[in-house]
Amino acid sequence: MASIxxxxxxxxxxxxxxxRILNNDPTFRINENTRNRVIDIANKVNYSADKNxxxxxxxxxxxxxxxxxxHSKESEINDPYFQYIRLGIEKEAAKxxxxxxxxxxxxxxxxxxxxxxxxxxxxxxxDMTNDALDRITSYNQKLILVDNYTxxxxxxxxxxxxxxxxxxxxxxxxxxGHENIAFIGGVGSKVNIEGKSVRYKEEIRSExxxxxxxxxxxxxxxxxxxxxxxxxxxxxxxxxxxxxxxRPTAVIVAxxxxxxxxxxxxxxxxxxxxxxxxxxxxxxxxxxKFMIPALSSVRMNAEEMGRLAVSLAKExxxxxxxxxxRVTCASELVLRESIGKCP
Numbered sequence: 001m002a003s004i005x006x007x008x009x010x011x012x013x014x015x016x017x018x019x020r021i022l023n024n025d026p027t028f029r030i031n032e033n034t035r036n037r038v039i040d041i042a043n044k045v046n047y048s049a050d051k052n053x054x055x056x057x058x059x060x061x062x063x064x065x066x067x068x069x070x071h072s073k074e075s076e077i078n079d080p081y082f083q084y085i086r087l088g089i090e091k092e093a094a095k096x097x098x099x100x101x102x103x104x105x106x107x108x109x110x111x112x113x114x115x116x117x118x119x120x121x122x123x124x125x126x127d128m129t130n131d132a133l134d135r136i137t138s139y140n141q142k143l144i145l146v147d148n149y150t151x152x153x154x155x156x157x158x159x160x161x162x163x164x165x166x167x168x169x170x171x172x173x174x175x176x177g178h179e180n181i182a183f184i185g186g187v188g189s190k191v192n193i194e195g196k197s198v199r200y201k202e203e204i205r206s207e208x209x210x211x212x213x214x215x216x217x218x219x220x221x222x223x224x225x226x227x228x229x230x231x232x233x234x235x236x237x238x239x240x241x242x243x244x245x246x247r248p249t250a251v252i253v254a255x256x257x258x259x260x261x262x263x264x265x266x267x268x269x270x271x272x273x274x275x276x277x278x279x280x281x282x283x284x285x286x287x288x289k290f291m292i293p294a295l296s297s298v299r300m301n302a303e304e305m306g307r308l309a310v311s312l313a314k315e316x317x318x319x320x321x322x323x324x325x326r327v328t329c330a331s332e333l334v335l336r337e338s339i340g341k342c343p
């Protein structure tokens with residue numbers, strides 16, 4: 001149940017102004033557009049003066065955003081990227097006096113789909129299969145997808161520019177004389193309606209790596225190593241890469257945790273970065289600048305992605321927009337000591 005303070009926050013006016021508008025104070029003078037906006041918001045969030053006078057003043061379901069995530073608790077703990085998206089969601093929701101409730105994780109065996117109908121909007125983090133998206137929208141059509149690369153035009157969707165950034169990384173390495181460039185990353189996956197992962201190799205970074213190598217007539221050097229998104233896999237795939245003859249002079253790694261493993265594999269082979277092989281990665285986790293040598297990495301403001309998701313949800317809740325939009329967030333390549341000229 002929305003309170004006067006909730007309405008004031010969303011309308012951008014004082015609580016006193018909202019109170020006088022909703023009580024039809026004849027002595028109160030205010031811009032007519034502002035008056036209409038306050039009344040419109042109050043109607044959309046089902047404001048009731050009687051319920052606010054006698055009931056508990058807490059944010060109700062109509063001002064609650066249901067959160068659905070595809071990753072496990074362990075993944076969220078181990079990967080700061082997911083943590084920062086959630087943090088951004090929680091901060092922005094608090095700013096607008098909206099509540100965030102985790103409805104379920106897609107991997108949960110028991111999922112209460114029907115509950116989604118009562119919430120103001122739904123934010124989903126990660127790639128899901130079409131059957132999962134269809135099930136959600138059958139209960140709540142105010143769905144915002146974050147870090148999702150679906151091509152369906154009916155959903156609000158927030159995506160990264162990692163496709164473009166992969167090309168930029170390769171351009172940078174190519175300018176430094178590198179042609180034998182390898183790629184190490186994780187296997188892409190979507191979660192279906194039963195909570196099972198459906199894996200596929202066409203991950204956005206690996207596919208754009210493959211495309212760039214083909215466009216530059218370097219297919220004979222094009223090598224992709226994929227596995228799970230963990231440091232141990234980075235070590236394993238790094239060793240496989242270094243065993244290739246001729247050995248790559250540079251490697252793009254799809255995540256910093258995997259890059260930590262690649263660093264270890266290179267060190268175990270008594271090779272040096274970047275003298276023997278250049279390394280660049282994605283995520284720019286806090287330890288990247290403290291690695292030896294400091295890791296060049298692509299930084300995405302994941303917290304801001306979360307904030308943006310709430311902004312889109314708020315527009316949906318208040319009926320300010322009905323047209324679905326797709327937002328591509330720009331990342332930044334942070335160059336450090338791990339990239340050098342081709343040996």
